[in-house]
Amino acid sequence: xxxxxxxxxxxxxxxxxxxxxxxxxxxxxxxxxxxxxxxxxxxxxxxxxxxxxxxxxxxxxxxxxxxxxxxxxxxxxxxxxxxxxxxxxxxxxxxxxxxxxxxxxxxxxxxxxxxxxxxxxxxxxxxxxxxxxxxxxxxxxxxxxxxxxxxxxxxxxxxxxxxxxxxxxxxxx
Numbered sequence: 001x002x003x004x005x006x007x008x009x010x011x012x013x014x015x016x017x018x019x020x021x022x023x024x025x026x027x028x029x030x031x032x033x034x035x036x037x038x039x040x041x042x043x044x045x046x047x048x049x050x051x052x053x054x055x056x057x058x059x060x061x062x063x064x065x066x067x068x069x070x071x072x073x074x075x076x077x078x079x080x081x082x083x084x085x086x087x088x089x090x091x092x093x094x095x096x097x098x099x100x101x102x103x104x105x106x107x108x109x110x111x112x113x114x115x116x117x118x119x120x121x122x123x124x125x126x127x128x129x130x131x132x133x134x135x136x137x138x139x140x141x142x143x144x145x146x147x148x149x150x151x152x153x154x155x156x157x158x159x160x161x162x163x164x165x166x167x168x169x170x171x172x173x
Contacts (some may be wrong), residue, residue, distance in 0.1 A: 124169075
């Protein structure tokens with residue numbers, strides 16, 4: 001077994017010696033760690049710059065798509081408006097047709113039509129009846145079925161063999 005005995009007294013280090021010792025031993029680690037942090041920040045910044053460039057390119061591409069699609073959208077809106085207008089015309093025609101079919105289906109044989117005017121929701125009829133009861137029954141039937149809100153007998157005139165009448169049916173349901 002061997003022992004080492006140091007008979008020299010330990011020398012007290014001055015502040016400058018302590019700073020030199022610290023700077024030589026630990027400052028290099030701090031510098032290395034700082035350099036690593038700077039390198040990571042640099043790469044992170046490079047990555048963020050690339051993302052910004054990609055986003056700018058995506059925005060530019062989407063702007064071009066919008067510029068190309070915008071005329072198509074306006075064209076589609078025009079076509080949609082035309083379709084809606086055509087649909088409303090067809091609905092009006094369908095209503096007029098159903099009103100006309102209904103009127104023809106209930107028109108009695110004892111009456112004769114001379115003139116008939118059909119509009120969107122009304123029918124005006126000029127005709128003749130040989131018996132006033134036929135006309136009265138026809139008017140009562142239309143009122144009873146309630147397909148027209150208003151049934152208006154505008155005029156009735158007695159001629160030699162028949163009665164001339166003018167009827168207006170309006171507000172078809």
